[in-house]
Each structure stands twice: as structure tokens, then as C-alpha cells.
Amino acid sequence: DFETIQFQVEDGVATLTLNRPAVMNALNSRMRAEITEALTTLAPEVRAVVLTGAGRGFCSGQDLTDRAAAANLEATLRDEYEPMLAAVTTCPVPVIAAVNGVAAGAGANLALAADVVIATESASFIQAFTRIGLIPDAGGTWILPRAVGHARAMGMMLFAEPVPARQAADWGLIWQAVPDADFEGVIRDRARVLAQGPTGAFLSIREALAAATANDLSAQLELEARLQGQAGRSADFVEGVTAFLEKRRPVFRGA
Ligand code: T3D
Numbered sequence: 001d002f003e004t005i006q007f008q009v010e011d012g013v014a015t016l017t018l019n020r021p022a023v024m025n026a027l028n029s030r031m032r033a034e035i036t037e038a039l040t041t042l043a044p045e046v047r048a049v050v051l052t053g054a055g056r057g058f059c060s061g062q063d064l065t066d067r068a069a070a071a072n073l074e075a076t077l078r079d080e081y082e083p084m085l086a087a088v089t090t091c092p093v094p095v096i097a098a099v100n101g102v103a104a105g106a107g108a109n110l111a112l113a114a115d116v117v118i119a120t121e122s123a124s125f126i127q128a129f130t131r132i133g134l135i136p137d138a139g140g141t142w143i144l145p146r147a148v149g150h151a152r153a154m155g156m157m158l159f160a161e162p163v164p165a166r167q168a169a170d171w172g173l174i175w176q177a178v179p180d181a182d183f184e185g186v187i188r189d190r191a192r193v194l195a196q197g198p199t200g201a202f203l204s205i206r207e208a209l210a211a212a213t214a215n216d217l218s219a220q221l222e223l224e225a226r227l228q229g230q231a232g233r234s235a236d237f238v239e240g241v242t243a244f245l246e247k248r249r250p251v252f253r254g255a
Pocket of ligand 1: 060061070073102107131132137
């Protein structure tokens with residue numbers, strides 16, 4: 001049983017809710033371990049994950065009352081943050097970060113590690129680290145310049161100001177900012193689309209986009225050929241084409 005997160009599965013969608021609302025879902029050691037465990041032991045029927053927060057915040061980053069973590073930041077990052085982030089980026093199904101409120105520090109970068117980030121319009125993203133004399137971690141220095149470019153990444157990191165969800169979407173930091181009233185419905189719909197989609201193709205897209213940052217064009221074309229070969233041998237591809245020819249909606253099994 002989990003203590004710091006809630007975890008429930010419905011219709012092929014696992015919802016992982018960070019659940020320390022009194023501290024805006026700050027990450028302590030237990031929460032990092034529980035997120036890692038939940039994402040690395042998914043049941044076979046799970047075809048999409050929604051990562052969200054309880055209460056008015058998404059996640060306020062490292063729990064600043066945790067002196068043990070502060071005593072050796074390097075070890076905490078290596079031993080606890082890295083496995084947690086890897087559990088998100090290598091999750092066997094697509095992950096949506098449903099950012100229901102402020103996402104600060106490592107909490108912002110945890111959200112940005114997901115495949116798709118959808119935020120309420122009242123949410124914001126803060127690279128809060130320099131406020132307490134630290135540098136961005138949890139993948140922030142990797143993802144930000146790639147997502148928004150050097151100038152915006154530097155501005156976000158040096159000034160540690162909240163970037164409202166709409167601006168984050170305009171900059172390409174996240175996929176979508178939606179009115180608060182529509183948020184739950186949009187998340188439910190998007191999660192259903194992913195849970196009923198061609199899971200193998202989704203994971204290959206993740207792999208291809210991750211590799212694109214380091215590959216030259218010819219290496220990327222090679223990778224596309226290999227991954228498309230794989231997709232072309234899947235039952236979901238057969239179903240997709242058959243459904244198209246039969247003028248019906250495909251029923252993908254994720255295989
Ligand atoms: O291991 C390591 O340490 C290295 C890793 C570091 C990675 C990091 O994430 S460093 C960055 C850590 N996070 C921050 O610096 C953010 C701190 N929090 C805030 O700046 C603000 O709380 C927020 C912008 C997130 C939200 O502001 P607001 O005004 O909406 O809420 P609030 O009143 O500040 O917070 C509500 C409560 O949550 C409050 O407690 P109280 O007064 O009601 O008893 C506040 O102290 C608590 N809280 C918020 N963030 C944290 C926290 N408690 C512990 N740790 C937190 N990070």
C-alpha cells in the first residue's frame with residue numbers, strides 16, 4: 001500500500017496522484033520510491049498513465065524540510081531522483097502529466113519528463129532552484145533548452161519566475177493549457193485515446209524523438225526504418241489498415 005501517492009486503474013488508464021496536498025505534494029524519499037515502484041510494476045491491462053497532484057498544486061519539488069536529502073544532494077539525485085525520472089521516461093505505456101496547479105523545482109521537471117504535458121490555465125511552471133541557491137536538476141537543464149531554446153531556458157532558470165500554463169504552451173514547453181473547468185474532461189479524453197491506441201507505435205515515437213536530439217539525419221532515417229519495420233509487423237498495423245478499408249474505427253490491442 002502506498003502512503004504518499006494514490007494509484008488507481010480504470011479502463012486501462014492508471015492514475016497516479018501525488019498525495020501530500022498540505023505541502024503542495026513536495027517530493028520526499030518515500031514519494032520518489034513509491035512513484036518509481038508504481039510505474040515499474042504496472043499491470044498488463046494498463047495502456048496509459050496519468051500523473052497528477054492532489055489539492056491545489058501539482059508538485060512543489062524537493063521537500064525542503066527533509067534535511068537528510070539536503071545533506072547529500074548528489075547521492076539523493078543519483079539514488080532516488082534518477083530512478084524516478086527513468087521510471088517516467090521508460091514507462092512501458094505513454095504518460096500524461098496532468099498539471100493541476102503549480103509545478104515547482106523538481107516537480108516541474110517531473111511533469112516535463114512525461115510524454116505529454118497538459119496543464120490547467122491556472123497552473124504555472126517554476127524553475128525555483130536558484131531561489132534556494134541550487135541549479136535546476138531532475139533533467140531541467142536537458143529538457144528546457146531543447147523545448148524552449150537557450151534564451152528562454154536561461155531566463156526561466158536565472159529568474160525562477162512562474163511561467164503561466166498558457167505561456168508554457170505558447171513556448172512549446174507543454175502540449176496544452178486548458179481552462180480549469182474543462183481540465184478533468186480533457187485529461188479523461190486524452191488518456192482514453194492513448195489507452196485505446198497503438199501502444200507500440202507510441203513507444204517507438206518516444207524512442208525516435210529522444211534519439212533525434214543526438215542523431216544526424218541519416219542515423220535518424222535508419223532508426224525510423226527500423227522502428228517502422230517493427231510497427232509494420234504489429235497486429236495493430238493490420239487492424240488499423242483493415243479498419244480503414246472497412247470504414248470503421250480501429251480496435252487497437254497495443255500489440
Ligand atoms: O535533494 C535535494 O534537495 C535536491 C533536489 C532539489 C530539487 C528541488 O526541487 S529544489 C526546489 C524545491 N522547491 C522549491 O523551492 C519550491 C518551494 N515552494 C514554493 O516556492 C511555493 O510553496 C510554491 C510556489 C510551490 C507554492 O506557493 P503558494 O504560495 O501557492 O503555497 P505556499 O503557502 O508557499 O505552500 C503551501 C504549504 O506547502 C506551505 O506550508 P504551510 O505554511 O501551509 O505550513 C509551504 O511551506 C509548503 N511547501 C511548499 N513547497 C514546499 C513546502 N514544504 C516543503 N517543501 C516544499 N518544497
